[in-house]
Amino acid sequence: MAKNPLHTKLCDMLEIEFPIIAFTHCKDVVEAVVNAGGFAVLGEAMHTPDEIAADIKWIRNKVGNKPFGIDLVLPASVPPTGDLDELRKKIPQEQMDFWLDMKKRHNIPEPKGQIDLHQWGGLNKEIARSQLDVLLDEKVPVICSGLGNPAFILKDAHEKGIKVFGLVGKARQAKKEAEAGVDAIIAQGYDAAGHTGPVGTLSIVPECVAVAGDTPIIAAGGITHGKHLAASLCLGAVGVWTGTLWLASREGDNDMIIKDRLINSTADDTVYSDCISGFPMRVLDCTWTKEWRDDKAPKVLGAPYQMLLSSDYIQAANDHRREDLMTEAAGQGVRFIESMKPSRQIVLDMVEEALEVFENLTGMEAF
Ligand SMILES: Cc1cc2nc3c(=O)[nH]c(=O)nc-3n(C[C@H](O)[C@H](O)[C@H](O)COP(=O)(O)O)c2cc1C
Numbered sequence: 625m626a627k628n629p630l631h632t633k634l635c636d637m638l639e640i641e642f643p644i645i646a647f648t649h650c651k652d653v654v655e656a657v658v659n660a661g662g663f664a665v666l667g668e669a670m671h672t673p674d675e676i677a678a679d680i681k682w683i684r685n686k687v688g689n690k691p692f693g694i695d696l697v698l699p700a701s702v703p704p705t706g707d708l709d710e711l712r713k714k715i716p717q718e719q720m721d722f723w724l725d726m727k728k729r730h731n732i733p734e735p736k737g738q739i740d741l742h743q744w745g746g747l748n749k750e751i752a753r754s755q756l757d758v759l760l761d762e763k764v765p766v767i768c769s770g771l772g773n774p775a776f777i778l779k780d781a782h783e784k785g786i787k788v789f790g791l792v793g794k795a796r797q798a799k800k801e802a803e804a805g806v807d808a809i810i811a812q813g814y815d816a817a818g819h820t821g822p823v824g825t826l827s828i829v830p831e832c833v834a835v836a837g838d839t840p841i842i843a844a845g846g847i848t849h850g851k852h853l854a855a856s857l858c859l860g861a862v863g864v865w866t867g868t869l870w871l872a873s874r875e876g877d878n879d880m881i882i883k884d885r886l887i888n889s890t891a892d893d894t895v896y897s898d899c900i901s902g903f904p905m906r907v908l909d910c911t912w913t914k915e916w917r918d919d920k921a922p923k924v925l926g927a928p929y930q931m932l933l934s935s936d937y938i939q940a941a942n943d944h945r946r947e948d949l950m951t952e953a954a955g956q957g958v959r960f961i962e963s964m965k966p967s968r969q970i971v972l973d974m975v976e977e978a979l980e981v982f983e984n985l986t987g988m989e990a991f
Pocket residue numbers: 647667668669695696697769770771791812815816817818819844845846847848865866867868869871952953954955956957
C-alpha cells in the first residue's frame with residue numbers, strides 16, 4: 625500500500641492527523657480545527673496578559689491534552705516602552721492632517737469604544753515581553769513569533785518543553801532561525817494575508833527548505849485549497865500554515881460584511897501596502913489603502929506610528945459597520961473561499977482535495 629502523503633514529520637512532531645495549521649484570532653476556530661485533527665494557533669498579539677491566560681484555559685477545556693499554539697509579535701524595531709498617548713504625540717503634523725482631511729471627506733465617525741491597539745505587542749517591547757511571560761508560565765505547547773526572531777526565548781521555552789516556531793519572509797531569516805534552534809519555520813510568501821515579505825510562496829518555500837537543514841519548513845501564503853497543500857508538500861514543506869482560509873468559516877467571528885466580501889473576492893481585490901502598520905502587509909483594498917496610494921498622500925510612517933493612525937480608521941469602520949470603509953487582512957488565495965463552511969469541514973475538504981491531487985498524479989490510491 626502507498627504511504628499516506630499527508631502523514632508528514634509535522635504530524636509526528638505535533639501528534640496531529642493532518643499537516644494543516646490554522647492561524648486565527650477566534651478561539652472557536654482553534655477548538656474546531658484541533659478537534660478535527662489539524663493544529664491551530666491563536667493570535668494574541670492584541671491581548672492583555674490576563675486575557676491570554678484566560679484564553680489558554682478556555683482552549684485547554686475544549687481540546688483536552690491536544691496541542692495548540694499561541695502567536696505573538698516580537699519585532700526588534702519598536703521602542704522599549706511608551707503608551708498610546710505618548711506615542712500619538714510623536715505623529716508628524718503632515719500625516720495627521722492628511723488623516724483628518726480624509727476623515728472629513730469620507731464622513732468617517734469616531735470609533736465607539738477604546739482602540740484595541742492599547743495592548744498590541746508591536747507597540748513596545750515591554751508589552752511583548754509581558755505577553756510572552758504568560759505563554760512561558762502556562763507552558764503552552766507551541767509559541768509562534770509572527771514578527772521578529774524568537775531566538776531569545778528558545779532556552780526558556782525549551783527548558784519548559786515548549787516548541788518555538790518562527791515565521792519568516794526571507795531565506796536568510798530562515799537560516800538564522802534554524803541555526804538558533806527553532807523547532808519549525810513558517811516560510812511565508814508574498815501571497816499571504818497580513819504582514820509579509822516580497823518573495824512569492826512558490827519561491828520562498830523551497831529556498832527556506834534549501835537553507836534550513838533538518839529544521840522543518842511549513843508553507844504559508846495563499847493556501848486555501850487542497851491543491852495548495854499538495855503543492856506545498858511537493859516543494860519540501862512538512863505542512864501548511866493558513867490564515868485567510870478561516871476568516872469566513874462558520875465559527876469565525878468576522879462581521880458578515882467581511883465574510884461576504886471574502887466569499888466574493890479574488891486575488892486582485894487584495895493589495896500589498898505598508899500604509900496600515902508601517903510594515904508591508906496584504907489586505908482587502910479599501911478607502912484607506914486607496915487614499916495612501918494617491919499622489920498627494922504623505923510618506924507612510926514607520927512602526928508603530930502608522931498603525932496608530934490607521935487604528936482609528938479601522939475601528940471606526942468596524943464599530944459603525946461601514947461597508948465602504950471596512951477591510952481585513954486577506955491573502956491571494958481568497959478566490960477559493962466560496963462559502964461559510966464549518967472549520968471541521970474546511971479541514972476535511974482540504975485533505976480530500978490534496979489526496980485527489982496525489983491520486984491523479986500517481987494513478988494510485990493515496991493510501
Ligand atoms: C486577519 C488576519 C490577521 C493576521 N494577524 C496576524 C498576527 O497577528 N500575527 C501573525 O503572526 N500573523 C498574522 N496573520 C498572518 C497569518 O499568520 C498567516 O501567515 C497568513 O494568513 C498566511 O497567508 P494566507 O492568509 O494567505 O493563508 C494574520 C492573517 C490574517 C488573515
